[in-house]
Amino acid sequence: MIATSWIQFMIHDWIDHLEDTQQVELRAPHEIASACPLKSFKFFKTKRISTGEPDMKFGFLNTRTPWWDGSVIYGNNEEGMRRVRAFKEGKLRIGGDGLLEHDEKWIPISGDVRNCWAGFSLLQALFVREHNAVCDMLKEHYPDLDDEKLYRYARLVTSAVIAKIHTIDWTVELLKTDTLLAGMRVNWYGLLGKRFKDLFGHICGPVLSGLVGLRKPNDHGVPYSLTEEFSSVYKMHSLLPDKVILRDITNSTNPNYECPPVSQEVPMTEMTGKEGERRMSKIDMEQMLVSMGHQASGAVTLWNYPSWMRNLIPHDINGEEVPDPVDMAALEIYRDRERGVARYNEFRRNLLMIPISKWEDLTDDCEIIEALSEVYGEDVEKLDLLVGLQAEKKIEGFAISETAFFIFLLIASRRLEADRFFTTNFNPKTYTEKGLEWVNKTETLKDVIDRHFPDMTAKWMRCSSAFSVWSAPPDKTNYIPLYLIPAT
Numbered sequence: 337m338i339a340t341s342w343i344q345f346m347i348h349d350w351i352d353h354l355e356d357t358q359q360v361e362l363r364a365p366h367e368i369a370s371a372c373p374l375k376s377f378k379f380f381k382t383k384r385i386s387t388g389e390p391d392m393k394f395g396f397l398n399t400r401t402p403w404w405d406g407s408v409i410y411g412n413n414e415e416g417m418r419r420v421r422a423f424k425e426g427k428l429r430i431g432g433d434g435l436l437e438h439d440e441k442w443i444p445i446s447g448d449v450r451n452c453w454a455g456f457s458l459l460q461a462l463f464v465r466e467h468n469a470v471c472d473m474l475k476e477h478y479p480d481l482d483d484e485k486l487y488r489y490a491r492l493v494t495s496a497v498i499a500k501i502h503t504i505d506w507t508v509e510l511l512k513t514d515t516l517l518a519g520m521r522v523n524w525y526g527l528l529g530k531r532f533k534d535l536f537g538h539i540c541g542p543v544l545s546g547l548v549g550l551r552k553p554n555d556h557g558v559p560y561s562l563t564e565e566f567s568s569v570y571k572m573h574s575l576l577p578d579k580v581i582l583r584d585i586t587n588s589t590n591p592n593y594e595c596p597p598v599s600q601e602v603p604m605t606e607m608t609g610k611e612g613e614r615r616m617s618k619i620d621m622e623q624m625l626v627s628m629g630h631q632a633s634g635a636v637t638l639w640n641y642p643s644w645m646r647n648l649i650p651h652d653i654n655g656e657e658v659p660d661p662v663d664m665a666a667l668e669i670y671r672d673r674e675r676g677v678a679r680y681n682e683f684r685r686n687l688l689m690i691p692i693s694k695w696e697d698l699t700d701d702c703e704i705i706e707a708l709s710e711v712y713g714e715d716v717e718k719l720d721l722l723v724g725l726q727a728e729k730k731i732e733g734f735a736i737s738e739t740a741f742f743i744f745l746l747i748a749s750r751r752l753e754a755d756r757f758f759t760t761n762f763n764p765k766t767y768t769e770k771g772l773e774w775v776n777k778t779e780t781l782k783d784v785i786d787r788h789f790p791d792m793t794a795k796w797m798r799c800s801s802a803f804s805v806w807s808a809p810p811d812k813t814n815y816i817p818l819y820l821i822p823a824t
């Protein structure tokens with residue numbers, strides 16, 4: 337569940353489509369309406385913007401900054417950025433209990449407050465603590481820095497830590513193969529590896545020394561942005577469970593890393609929005625981290641959409657509930673169609689992947705084939721992208737489809753190599769000597785959790801990555817260099 341909260345934490349750093357003021361209504365066809373929690377629902381259209389380009393006449397606006405700039409905790413505009421700052425020693429506001437502060441309406445004080453839930457705001461709080469710890473460290477080494485400078489340097493450092501964790505820790509857990517582990521580490525450190533780069537710096541090209549620290553950003557002739565396809569493949573709400581399983585961590589010792597006993601099962605509906613924030617304020621931060629660490633997330637596959645999201649009260653951009661509930665499962669399909677995202681087969685062609693010509697090319701699951709034939713007949717071109725991504729037979733070790741993986745891989749690299757803060761300006765002058773050292777020494781989310789809860793992981797976490805289920809065995813030590821292991 338930490339991996340699930342993490343990806344929501346990242347989505348809320350990167351993308352949110354601007355809505356129109358015009359509402360539309362979706363109605364379930366008569367024949368299936370009895371099986372739908374909402375027979376009809378209203379929502380705002382995505383705002384269409386004319387581009388003036390002959391070959392692409394319209395597009396959409398992103399209300400979040402697409403850069404890897406930590407806007408999920410720092411905010412997306414002047415007003416949002418001021419709201420979260422303590423204006424003392426560069427720090428951000430945080431509650432006495434280590435969790436986010438809230439306004440009088442119980443909306444969290446954070447960079448992004450839309451459609452939040454307890455696990456997501458927990459990560460926001462963790463990284464506010466990280467930012468504040470960076471401020472303390474910088475102040476100690478550079479006592480002359482004022483509030484503004486401390487804030488800016490600490491923001492750069494914390495954002496880079498987030499980007500690094502996503503690249504070499506989260507992505508690797510999601511796509512658990514040696515090839516991916518090697519690929520993602522090459523993106524950050526290059527083929528020559530961390531030790532070489534730490535010793536000699538970025539002295540070779542992108543392959544040998546990695547994308548991070550390149551002398552110049554490279555946008556391949558396309559101004560940096562996150563694409564519609566990217567937003568589509570990240571619609572992974574099936575990761576969310578029906579309930580959160582809280583664990584009792586009062587046991588004083590745990591030598592065998594046993595999974596702690598269940599203390600309470602809370603429906604997700606009580607962990608979302610303002611109610612979720614109120615609940616979270618009564619749960620200890622360590623207890624929540626250990627509980628999420630021991631709960632597996634849902635599989636990104638068909639027939640696993642959380643039922644509670646089919647009658648969901650969404651938030652507006654300020655974290656206020658909107659009056660009309662939505663059926664998210666239906667809405668997600670509508671959004672791709674509304675935004676002109678290619679359907680599954682065309683999407684694959686655009687990625688130079690082999691399209692399917694019959695349902696059997698997609699999956700060997702007879703139940704899925706039967707359902708697809710019932711909905712789409714034999715017309716494979718009509719298959720909606722999201723349905724195809726979830727029906728597709730997965731590569732062993734992958735939590736997502738190969739089709740989605742192509743987009744992941746492409747954007748994972750572009751996000752680093754097109755950003756000056758990870759290329760030209762990834763240096764001591766921009767980050768400070770000690771700031772860059774902080775980024776270089778932090779490898780994983782576990783490192784961050786260890787920093788703020790030094791004894792907790794030692795007692796409860798058996799696995800190697802905080803994104804795994806914590807009672808799982810640690811990764812085996814591999815004495816053969818990663819690049820010499822044959823791909824599986």
Ligand code: HEM
Binds near residue numbers: 352570608667
């Ligand atoms: C309690 C948890 C969550 C809630 C309540 C929630 C709710 C929502 C809502 C209401 C929308 C906007 C729907 C629309 O109008 O089109 C949305 C968009 C989205 N969500 Fe979630 N979500 C949650 C967690 C997640 C997670 C775990 C992911 C995982 C990747 C995710 C990925 C996305 C993406 C990619 C979008 C589209 C954003 C855009 O392109 O504008 N969400 N979510």
